[in-house]
Amino acid sequence: xxxxxxxxLKALNIALPNxxxxxxxxxxxxxxxxxxxxxxxxxxxxGELKYLGKLGADMELAQGVEAARLCGLNLIxxxxxxxxxxxxxIKQVLKLGGFVNCTPDFIQHPQVINxxxxxxxxxxxxxxxxxxxAVGAVSLPRGIAVEVDAxxxxx
Amino acid sequence: xNLKGRVAARLVELxxxxxxxxxxxxxxxxxxxxxxxxxxxxxxxxxxxPTWAQAVHHAGKLGGTVSLEDGIKAARLTALNMLAQAAxxxxxxxxxxxxxxxxxVLVNARPDFIDAHRVADGVTDQxxxxxxxxxxxxxxxxxxPSLPLDISTEADxxxxxxx
Numbered sequence: 595x596x597x598x599x600x601x602x603l604k605a606l607n608i609a610l611p612n613x614x615x616x617x618x619x620x621x622x623x624x625x626x627x628x629x630x631x632x633x634x635x636x637x638x639x640x641g642e643l644k645y646l647g648k649l650g651a652d653m654e655l656a657q658g659v660e661a662a663r664l665c666g667l668n669l670i671x672x673x674x675x676x677x678x679x680x681x682x683x684i685k686q687v688l689k690l691g692g693f694v695n696c697t698p699d700f701i702q703h704p705q706v707i708n709x710x711x712x713x714x715x716x717x718x719x720x721x722x723x724x725x726x727x728a729v730g731a732v733s734l735p736r737g738i739a740v741e742v743d744a745x746x747x748x749x
Numbered sequence: 750x751n752l753k754g755r756v757a758a759r760l761v762e763l764x765x766x767x768x769x770x771x772x773x774x775x776x777x778x779x780x781x782x783x784x785x786x787x788x789x790x791x792x793x794x795x796x797x798x799p800t801w802a803q804a805v806h807h808a809g810k811l812g813g814t815v816s817l818e819d820g821i822k823a824a825r826l827t828a829l830n831m832l833a834q835a836a837x838x839x840x841x842x843x844x845x846x847x848x849x850x851x852x853x854v855l856v857n858a859r860p861d862f863i864d865a866h867r868v869a870d871g872v873t874d875q876x877x878x879x880x881x882x883x884x885x886x887x888x889x890x891x892x893x894p895s896l897p898l899d900i901s902t903e904a905d906x907x908x909x910x911x912x
Contacts, residue, residue: 618870620888623887633889634891693889693891731893732892733863
């Protein structure tokens with residue numbers, strides 16, 4: 595028996611932000627059958643916008659990784675809410691889409707998005723291993739450094 | 750395309766006409782149905798742009814030659830092109846749409862443009878105006894340094910259909 599996702603989250607002492615309500619005509623998540631789609635999450639911590647900037651210009655790689663991890667924490671918070679308040683209702687992480695606000699010559703997108711990917715494996719174990727893309731964007735909403743969306747499978 | 754049903758009536762009410770279905774000019778299709786009809790199919794829509802009869806409207810970059818207002822108009826036209834694809838896939842019966850699950854919006858922009866989300870509102874506002882609450886998807890919005898044919902917006906979508 596593998597440890598529950600909720601138990602692992604607690605053991606790792608990882609705090610989740612409050613799931614943010616979208617500010618426009620879209621929803622934080624949709625569910626079709628056992629598939630849970632979570633909207634692109636940004637670098638918000640309980641309403642406070644963090645990690646504004648552009649990789650390759652005014653932001654260091656380490657900060658970009660932290661920004662991606664914060665997007666990941668928001669994804670997990672949304673997924674937990676969607677799954678009835680318990681991460682144990684999530685079977686696996688299927689896919690992450692990672693977007694990095696960066697200059698044209700920046701090539702370390704994978705390292706940045708690892709911030710979100712590593713978090714998924716920390717929290718969900720083997721079930722946190724996912725398919726992924728990581729690409730550069732010329733800008734992101736409100737000037738944030740990283741945005742990540744996700745698809746989960748429910749139990 | 751002859752439209753029928755409640756959504757078609759809603760389009761008339763809003764004074765909207767769907768553009769002619771965009772014809773992809775390469776090895777891909779504009780839409781694809783997934784799954785057996787009786788079990789709630791998924792409808793995948795290819796990346797659409799602000800086109801009308803294959804001609805691009807509002808070409809250019811946000812933060813450059815395209816104003817925020819025109820970018821939002823382009824985004825709305827992009828959403829109408831998604832619905833035109835859906836209408837073709839569903840033999841004109843848009844009432845078969847049970848919900849819009851997901852959209853991904855790309856905005857052609859200069860590096861200092863930070864309002865991709867406001868442009869993306871054009872896509873999701875148009876979907877909700879036409880489809881109602883079921884048209885409200887999850888969304889990711891980003892800016893790209895260039896887009897095909899210099900279109901100012903591109904968006905793809907995943908719809909859930911009634912069984």
